[in-house]
Amino acid sequence: MKIGIVCYPTYGGxxxxxxxxxxxxxxxxxxxxxxxxxxxxxxxHFQTNVFYHEVDTEEYPLFEYAPxxxxxxxxxxxxxxxxxxxxxxxxxxxxxxxxxYMAKKILLSQGRYVPVVTTLHGTDITLVGTHKAFKPxxxxxxxxxxxxxxxxxxxxxxxxxxxxxxxxxxxxxxFVDFERFRKSNKDHFKKAIAPEGERVLxxxxxxxxxxxxxxxxxxxxxxxxxxPSKLLLIGDGPERRNIESLCRELHLCDDIRFLGKxxxxxxxxxxxxxxxxxSEKESFGLAxxxxxxxxxxxxxxxxxxxxxxxxxxxxxxxxxxxxxxDMAKNAxxxxxxxxxxxxxRANALEQARRFDISNILPxxxxxxxxxxxxxxxxxxx
Numbered sequence: 425m426k427i428g429i430v431c432y433p434t435y436g437g438x439x440x441x442x443x444x445x446x447x448x449x450x451x452x453x454x455x456x457x458x459x460x461x462x463x464x465x466x467x468x469h470f471q472t473n474v475f476y477h478e479v480d481t482e483e484y485p486l487f488e489y490a491p492x493x494x495x496x497x498x499x500x501x502x503x504x505x506x507x508x509x510x511x512x513x514x515x516x517x518x519x520x521x522x523x524x525y526m527a528k529k530i531l532l533s534q535g536r537y538v539p540v541v542t543t544l545h546g547t548d549i550t551l552v553g554t555h556k557a558f559k560p561x562x563x564x565x566x567x568x569x570x571x572x573x574x575x576x577x578x579x580x581x582x583x584x585x586x587x588x589x590x591x592x593x594x595x596x597x598x599f600v601d602f603e604r605f606r607k608s609n610k611d612h613f614k615k616a617i618a619p620e621g622e623r624v625l626x627x628x629x630x631x632x633x634x635x636x637x638x639x640x641x642x643x644x645x646x647x648x649x650x651x652p653s654k655l656l657l658i659g660d661g662p663e664r665r666n667i668e669s670l671c672r673e674l675h676l677c678d679d680i681r682f683l684g685k686x687x688x689x690x691x692x693x694x695x696x697x698x699x700x701x702x703s704e705k706e707s708f709g710l711a712x713x714x715x716x717x718x719x720x721x722x723x724x725x726x727x728x729x730x731x732x733x734x735x736x737x738x739x740x741x742x743x744x745x746x747x748x749x750d751m752a753k754n755a756x757x758x759x760x761x762x763x764x765x766x767x768x769r770a771n772a773l774e775q776a777r778r779f780d781i782s783n784i785l786p787x788x789x790x791x792x793x794x795x796x797x798x799x800x801x802x803x804x805x
Contacts, residue, residue: 425449425454425455425510425789425792425793425796426454426457426507426508426509426510426511427446427449427454427455427457427509427510427511427512427792428457428459428500428503428504428507428509428511428512429442429443429445429446429456429457429458429459429513429514429515430442430459430460430496430500430512430513430514430515430520430523430524431443431458431460431464431514431515431516432460432515432516433458433460433461433462433463433464433465433467434465437545437546437598437707437708437710437711438515438516438543438545438546438548439464439465439466439515440465440466440710441515441543441545441575441598441599441710442464442513442515442543443458443464443465443466443467444466444599444601444781445513445785445788446458446467446474447466447467447471447474448599448601448781449785449788449789450471450472450474451472452785452789453473454473454789455473455475456473456475457475457476457477457503457507458474458475458476458477459477459479459499459500459503460478460479461478461479461481461492461496462478463476465687466687468687477499477502477503479492479496479499480499481495492519493519493522493523493526496519496520496523497523497526497527497530498527500512500523500527501527501530504527504531504536504538505531505534505536509538510538510792511538511540511541511792511795511796512524512527512528512538512539512540513543513792514540514541514543515542515543515545516544516545516548517542517544517548517549517565517566518548518558518561518562520542521540521542521565521566521568521569522561522562522564522565524540524542524569525540525564525565525568525569528540537799539570539795540569540570540571541569541570541571541572541791541792541795542565542566542569542571542572542573543572543574543575543596544566544572544573544574544575544580544583544593544707545575545579545707546575546579546705546706546707546728547634547705547707548562549562549579549582549583549586549587549707559586559587562587563587563588563589566587566589566591567591570795570799571794571795571799572589572591572592572593572594573593573594573595573596573791574593574594574595574596574707575596575597575598575707575708575729576595576597576598576707576708576728576729576732577595577729577732578707578728578729578731578732579707579728579729580593582728594791596784596787596788596791597708597732597779597784598708598710598713598779598784599713599779599780599781599783599784600710600713600714600716600717600776600779600780600781601781602777602780602781605690605693605714605717605718606690606717606718607694607718607719607769607773608691608694609694610691610694610695613691613694613695614694617654617656617681617695618653618654618695620652621652622651622652622653622654622679623647623651623652623653623654623697623698624653624655624656624695624696624697624698625640625643625644625647625653625654625655625656625697625698625699625700625755626656626657626658626692626693626696626700626715626720627640627655627656627657627658627659627701628658628659628689628692628699628711628715629658629659629661629701629703629711630659630660630661631659631660631661631662631663631664631667632661632662632663633662634703634705635661635663635702635703635704636702636703636704636725636745637657637663637667637702638663638666638667638670639748639751640655640700641655641657641667641670641671641674641676641680642670642748642752643700643723643748643751643752643755644676644679644680644700645674645676645752646748646749646752646756647752647755647756647759648676648679650756651759651760653679653759654679654681655676655679655680655681655700656680656681656683656692656696657680657681657682657683658683658684658685658686658689658692659684659685659686660684660685664682667682668682689714690714693714693715693718693720694718696715696718696720697720697721697758697759697765698720698721698722698723698740698755698759699711699712699715699716699720699721699722699723699740700723700751700755701722701723701725701734702723702724702745702746702748702751703724703725703728703730704727704745706724706725706727706728706729706730707728707729708728708729708730708732708733709722709724709729709730709733709734712724712730712733712734713733713776713779715772716733716734716739716772716773716775716776717773717776719769719770719772719773720772721739721740721758721765721769721771721772722739722741722772723740723741723743723751723754723755723758724740724741724742724743725743725744725745725747725751726742726743726744726745727745730742733775733779734775735771735775738768738771738775739768739771739772739775740754740758740768740772741754741755741757
């Protein structure tokens with residue numbers, strides 16, 4: 425199949441999943457065309473069967489902001505026509521599903537029909553999509569997609585709760601590539617971070633309020649009072665300055681490292697003993713899954729799709745949003761005993777294998793084939 429993939433090319437979960445999906449499909453012989461304004465963050469090396477089409481985002485004197493949606497729609501039309509794509513797969517409802525609909529209508533006027541699959545990832549539904557300025561467009565775009573997928577059962581239910589959806593929503597969970605995310609020997613690296621054998625906790629996010637990074641710091645504060653430990657904070661975003669201030673207030677600066685955005689997340693996971701994910705909302709919890717693939721147990725909230733990934737009492741523990749004391753208690757329980765920690769590590773790996781990319785890719789392939797065969801243009805499209 426020749427598949428066009430539209431995504432945000434940043435470090436967010438939707439862009440990561442879209443990129444890894446495209447790379448995985450290309451390895452299985454499909455021709456993949458990424459269409460976005462910048463090379464996706466995880467598309468860092470040459471890949472056979474992978475092509476990148478950059479959307480022109482130059483400034484126009486007439487507009488205060490460059491009309492990205494119009495430029496993207498034009499680019500989609502161009503790539504579909506001249507690369508002869510079989511299907512467009514757009515990730516994140518805003519604005520990609522709406523733009524894909526516009527491109528489909530333009531192509532129809534030229535006698536070309538291309539089916540569109542929209543994947544819902546989370547905040548495009550639970551946060552942005554429900555805003556009154558966007559909600560009608562999101563609902564319309566989802567219903568006009570030829571196929572719709574969601575990354576968790578929780579997100580599918582939330583989509584039906586928030587919108588009047590007439591399309592079936594297929595749940596295809598996020599995945600992890602075990603060729604990349606696996607436990608490796610990084611003892612020399614761990615020795616540099618924790619020279620006295622301290623336990624290492626890790627948090628990865630985009631540092632938005634919804635991720636509640638301050639809770640990760642507060643959990644660490646309690647853990648450190650009981651056990652010698654270090655905390656690695658991976659990522660960046662609007663809350664970083666507040667988190668730095670909190671670290672100073674709690675006198676934790678010597679034991680917390682802000683490492684910013686990182687490409688080789690798996691190398692950092694390899695030195696971690698516990699992964700902290702205190703989010704207020706998580707449609708799936710991809711970062712938690714990647715940690716589990718590296719044999720790192722997870723201390724998380726029970727928000728959204730996290731119960732579909734993190735098994736309470738087996739791969740880690742879940743607490744109510746904001747319950748820092750419970751999260752800290754659970755982290756201390758895991759970290760206080762090597763035998764307990766090793767059992768949780770083994771359980772985390774076993775659970776993560778359920779989401780191996782090799783198990784998920786055939787689901788996408790089958791879904792694509794069904795959509796291509798059954799998508800029929802009608803006058804209501």
